[in-house]
Amino acid sequence: MTVEGTTERVLRLLALLQRRPSWTATELAAELRVTDRSIRRDVERLRALGYPVHAAAGVGGGYQLGAGTRLPPLLLDDEEAIATAVSLRLASGGTVAGAGEAALRALAKLDQVMPPRLRAEVGAVHGAMDTLVGPGIEIDHELLVTLARACRDAVRVRFGYAARDGEPRERTVEPVRLVATARRWYLMAWDVDRDDWRTFRLDRMRDVTATTWRFRPRNHPDPAAYVQRSVTESPYRHHARVRLRAHPDQVRDRIPPQVGRVEADDEDGWCLLTAGGDDLNWLAVHIAALGFETQILDPPGLREAAARLARNLTAAAGPDADTGPA
Structure with missing residues (x-):
C-alpha cells in the first residue's frame, strides 16, 4: 500500500476511535478491511503523532482513545470544521482577555488547511455576519x-x-x-x-x-436562573413586577436575560415580567415601549410614574391628536 493510502487509513482509524468509546481489533479490521496486524501498526502510528490510544486485553477489551499530555492534531469533518470556524469568529469579539487574539490565530491556522470548498462556505458565513461588540468587561x-x-x-x-x-x-x-x-x-x-x-x-x-x-x-438552585434573578433585581433600588398580555417568548425577544426575567402567568395569554431599575420614570418608559397591554403590580410608585408619563405624552401630542374611536 502507498504512503498516501496508509495515511488515509490511519485518519479513518482515528475517525472511528473518535466515534465511540471502545473498539475491538476485529471490529476495526472489519471496518477498514485490513488485518488485525495492520490495525496494531496503525495504532502505533497514531501514538507516534501524540494520540493516546489505550489498549485493554481480554474479554471486553479493545482500543480506546484517551486524553494525553499534549494536544495532538485534530480531525474534523466538514460540519465540525465550519462550526469551529464560525465559533472562533464569534470568540474573537468576546469578553475574555487575550481570547480574541488566540481565536484569530486559531482561525488563521484552520483557514490555511481548509479545502477550497469549505473555505468558500465559511467565507460566505463570515461575509454575511458582523459581531456587535458592546461595553463588555474583559x-x-x-x-x-x-x-x-x-x-x-x-x-x-x-x-x-x-x-x-x-x-x-x-x-x-x-x-x-x-x-x-x-x-x-x-x-x-x-x-x-x-x-x-x-x-x-x-x-x-x-x-x-x-x-x-x-x-x-x-x-x-439553577445557576443560570439564580444569576439572572440577581442581576435583574438585586443591584437596583426598585423592583418592578408587571403583567403583560403577550406570550413569554414575545417578551423575551425584546428583553435581554440580564435586564428582566419573564415567566408564564397563571392566566392564559399573559406573562409576568420582573425587572429592576434605579429610576421609576425610566422603568415606566421602557415598559410602555414594549407595546403590550400592561398591568402594573409593584411598586405603587411605578403606577404613579406611568400616569405621569401618560399625561406628558397626551400633552405632547396636542389638543388635535387622534385619540382613537370614541
Missing part, C-alpha cells in the same frame, strides 16, 4: 481557568471582592458554576461566612486563590 483567562477548576474539583476559593459601596472585603466561597451574560461574567457560589448562596462579578474579584479545602457539593 476578564483575565487565568481567572476563568482558576474558578472553572475550583468548580470542577469542589475546592473552596478565597478572594478580595469590591462590594457595590466600593469597600473591599475578603470572601471565602464554595464555587458551583460560572455564568456569562452578554456583558459580564458571574460566579454562583455558597458564601461560607454568610451561610447563603451569592452571585459575584468576576471583574470585581482580586487575588483569587483556590485552596486545598475540598467541600461536599450542596443542592443548589
Whole structure:
C-alpha cells in the first residue's frame, strides 16, 4: 500500500476511535478491511503523532482513545470544521482577555488547511455576519481557568471582592458554576461566612486563590436562573413586577436575560415580567415601549410614574391628536 493510502487509513482509524468509546481489533479490521496486524501498526502510528490510544486485553477489551499530555492534531469533518470556524469568529469579539487574539490565530491556522470548498462556505458565513461588540468587561483567562477548576474539583476559593459601596472585603466561597451574560461574567457560589448562596462579578474579584479545602457539593438552585434573578433585581433600588398580555417568548425577544426575567402567568395569554431599575420614570418608559397591554403590580410608585408619563405624552401630542374611536 502507498504512503498516501496508509495515511488515509490511519485518519479513518482515528475517525472511528473518535466515534465511540471502545473498539475491538476485529471490529476495526472489519471496518477498514485490513488485518488485525495492520490495525496494531496503525495504532502505533497514531501514538507516534501524540494520540493516546489505550489498549485493554481480554474479554471486553479493545482500543480506546484517551486524553494525553499534549494536544495532538485534530480531525474534523466538514460540519465540525465550519462550526469551529464560525465559533472562533464569534470568540474573537468576546469578553475574555487575550481570547480574541488566540481565536484569530486559531482561525488563521484552520483557514490555511481548509479545502477550497469549505473555505468558500465559511467565507460566505463570515461575509454575511458582523459581531456587535458592546461595553463588555474583559476578564483575565487565568481567572476563568482558576474558578472553572475550583468548580470542577469542589475546592473552596478565597478572594478580595469590591462590594457595590466600593469597600473591599475578603470572601471565602464554595464555587458551583460560572455564568456569562452578554456583558459580564458571574460566579454562583455558597458564601461560607454568610451561610447563603451569592452571585459575584468576576471583574470585581482580586487575588483569587483556590485552596486545598475540598467541600461536599450542596443542592443548589439553577445557576443560570439564580444569576439572572440577581442581576435583574438585586443591584437596583426598585423592583418592578408587571403583567403583560403577550406570550413569554414575545417578551423575551425584546428583553435581554440580564435586564428582566419573564415567566408564564397563571392566566392564559399573559406573562409576568420582573425587572429592576434605579429610576421609576425610566422603568415606566421602557415598559410602555414594549407595546403590550400592561398591568402594573409593584411598586405603587411605578403606577404613579406611568400616569405621569401618560399625561406628558397626551400633552405632547396636542389638543388635535387622534385619540382613537370614541
